[in-house]
Amino acid sequence: MTPTDELLFRLADDEYVIAERYTEWQIYAPTIESDLALANIAQDEFGHARLWYDLLEERGYEEKNLLWERAPEDFRHSTLCELAFEEGDWADPVVRSYLYDTAERLRLEALVDSSEPAIASRVGKVLSEEGYHREHAQSWLERLSEGESRERVQAALDRLFPHALSLFEPGENEREIVSEGLRTESLFDLREEWFEITIPYLESLGLSVPEPEEVERPEVRGRDGSHTADWFDLHESFTSTYHELGFDQPTRLRGEGA
Amino acid sequence: MSSERPSPTACAYTDYVSGEGHEEFPKTGEDATGIERRVWDALSAVEDPEMPISVVDLGLIYGVRIGEIDGKTNAVVTMTLTYTGCPARSMLKGDIREAAATAEGIDSAEVSLVWSPEWTLEMVSEAGKEDLREFGLSI
Numbered sequence: 001m002t003p004t005d006e007l008l009f010r011l012a013d014d015e016y017v018i019a020e021r022y023t024e025w026q027i028y029a030p031t032i033e034s035d036l037a038l039a040n041i042a043q044d045e046f047g048h049a050r051l052w053y054d055l056l057e058e059r060g061y062e063e064k065n066l067l068w069e070r071a072p073e074d075f076r077h078s079t080l081c082e083l084a085f086e087e088g089d090w091a092d093p094v095v096r097s098y099l100y101d102t103a104e105r106l107r108l109e110a111l112v113d114s115s116e117p118a119i120a121s122r123v124g125k126v127l128s129e130e131g132y133h134r135e136h137a138q139s140w141l142e143r144l145s146e147g148e149s150r151e152r153v154q155a156a157l158d159r160l161f162p163h164a165l166s167l168f169e170p171g172e173n174e175r176e177i178v179s180e181g182l183r184t185e186s187l188f189d190l191r192e193e194w195f196e197i198t199i200p201y202l203e204s205l206g207l208s209v210p211e212p213e214e215v216e217r218p219e220v221r222g223r224d225g226s227h228t229a230d231w232f233d234l235h236e237s238f239t240s241t242y243h244e245l246g247f248d249q250p251t252r253l254r255g256e257g258a
Numbered sequence: 259m260s261s262e263r264p265s266p267t268a269c270a271y272t273d274y275v276s277g278e279g280h281e282e283f284p285k286t287g288e289d290a291t292g293i294e295r296r297v298w299d300a301l302s303a304v305e306d307p308e309m310p311i312s313v314v315d316l317g318l319i320y321g322v323r324i325g326e327i328d329g330k331t332n333a334v335v336t337m338t339l340t341y342t343g344c345p346a347r348s349m350l351k352g353d354i355r356e357a358a359a360t361a362e363g364i365d366s367a368e369v370s371l372v373w374s375p376e377w378t379l380e381m382v383s384e385a386g387k388e389d390l391r392e393f394g395l396s397i
Contacts, residue, residue, distance in 0.1 A: 047343025051373065121374035125342060128376055 003173035004116055005059065006076070007182050010171065010223065011107075012052035013077035016067070017231075018100060019045035020238055021081065022093065030090050034140070038093060041133050048126050055118055063250050068242045072227065072235040076171065079222040080163040082231040091144055091152040092160070098137035099164040102198055105130055106190050107183075115181035138201075145205035154207055162215045168194070169223040279380030284317035286383055296361040297322045297333050304357045307346045311389040313354060316340070317381025320372060322358070330365035333358045337369060338377045 001009070022042035029035035053066050080100060085092050108127045114120040144153045168191035171177075178186050199209045220226040242250070287298030301322075302314045313319060321336040335358050339347060351369045358367035379397060382390065390397050 043343040043345075045343075047341065051342050054371075121372065125373040125376045129342060 001173070003176040003180060003182055004119075005056065006171045006173045007119070007177055008052050008056050008059075009076045012049050012056065012066075013075045014081050014100075014104075014167075015045045015052065016049035017075070017077045017234070018081040018096075019043075019049065020234060021083075021085065022097075024085060025090075025093060028088075034090075037136050041097065041136065044129050044133070048129070051122055051126065055122070058118070068239055068250055072232050073225045075222075075227070075231070075235070076225065077222050078163065078166040078169070079218060079220055079228055079231070080160060080167060082222070082227060082234060083160070083163060084230040084233070089152065089156065090140075091149065091156040094137055094140040094144060095153060095156040095160055097133060098141055099160060099198065100167070101130060101133040101137060103164070103167045103190070103194050105134065106185075106193050106197075110183045110185040110190060113181075113184050119182070141202075141205060145207060150206060153205075157202065157207055158210065161210045162217055165191075165212065165215065165217060166221045166223060167191075169221045171223050279378070280375045283320075283375065284315075284381045284383045284386075285320055286314055287319070287322060290322070293324050293331065293333075293361065293363040294322055296363060297324070297335070297358050297367075300357040300361040301335065301354060304350075304353050307349060309390065309395070310393055311382075311386050313337070313350065315383045315386030315389060317377060317383065317386065318350075319354075324364075327366070331363055333361070333364050333367040335367065335369050336372055338372055340377050342373070 019042040022038050022045070025038050026035060026042075029038055053061075053063070056066055057063060080096060083096075105127070108123050108130065111119055111123045112127075114123070141153065144150065168187045170187050174187060177183050195212060202209050218228070220228055222231075287295070287301075290298050298314065298319075301319055302312045304313045305311065306313060306316055309316075318337050318339065319335060320338060323334045323336070325332050325334065335354055337351075337354060339350070344350070351371065355367050355369045358364060358369075382397070387397050
């Protein structure tokens with residue numbers, strides 16, 4: 001895989017998988033507004049996934065091999081995106097979105113001046129649609145961190161933080177991605193910046209953030225194709241209808257080539 | 259009466275930002291002539307699926323290029339969408355391609371989707387803003 005393709009798969013798979021998980025909250029979120037907000041955030045992330053997968057198609061991949069017929073171990077998303085939610089645990093999507101969207105902004109900002117024009121020309125639009133995701137997560141985090149629900153937030157943070165570190169797990173082409181200017185910052189530096197933003201903020205809410213160096217990391221990292229069991233279940237579930245219907249090609253209600 | 263700030267409500271997000279404009283936009287094809295003119299006119303007949311405004315006045319069309327492929331006249335329409343997650347994406351691209359292909363003198367048409375410069379409300383033409391106001395939107 002080329003460095004550009006690796007970068008694009010990480011972007012697209014993260015967005016696709018986290019959106020797929022968010023949709024599970026539809027009709028179950030605690031208020032009608034939060035239900036609509038999370039559904040809308042999911043739609044944004046699907047849109048962004050689409051935009052990066054489009055670019056992979058332009059680079060020679062086919063839609064069916066990008067999603068429907070790609071083996072689950074070929075997906076390169078962070079394990080943070082794939083974890084199943086515990087029933088009714090609203091603190092989880094709130095914490096997850098905060099950790100993820102803060103990392104995403106840093107990552108996108110490091111792509112604004114990408115040496116690959118096709119990437120640079122898409123970043124602005126994506127960034128402009130991201131700000132509200134963080135606002136939504138922070139507004140909920142601040143409310144949930146007051147009173148007895150703080151324990152739930154803390155539990156979600158303890159569970160998700162080790163997986164969030166895999167957002168910054170380098171892939172095999174990390175060195176080239178930086179030296180070729182595809183991304184203008186290394187994952188190591190992005191992770192440092194993410195610590196500088198997330199740790200003081202979470203602590204200001206009265207939460208205790210695991211010490212990054214002392215965190216027991218899950219064996220699976222996502223970026224190398226190793227994933228939790230939750231991912232294999234999710235993959236099975238979102239590809240099952242496609243396989244049941246047995247089309248030769250992914251079908252569309254109204255094809256773009258029509 | 260209490261002067262305390264109201265506690266946060268479930269719906270805290272009400273801000274609506276119009277975004278920045280771009281010097282060369284919106285593109286409306288006003289200086290186009292001949293075949294290119296006819297393509298712009300055909301595109302002006304395509305409406306947004308949610309609002310009574312043409313895709314040209316909405317500012318989605320970034321350019322029309324006429325070329326020849328094997329002796330046939332081909333139109334390439336460069337366009338954007340208001341939103342990356344636009345659910346009408348396939349429909350709009352299809353409608354725009356078909357409209358361009360029906361313009362007199364055109365044998366085939368293609369659509370190229372781009373995301374830069376970013377679409378914002380500033381991309382809507384003056385005529386489009388009128389259409390949207392009449393529809394009941396505050397713009």
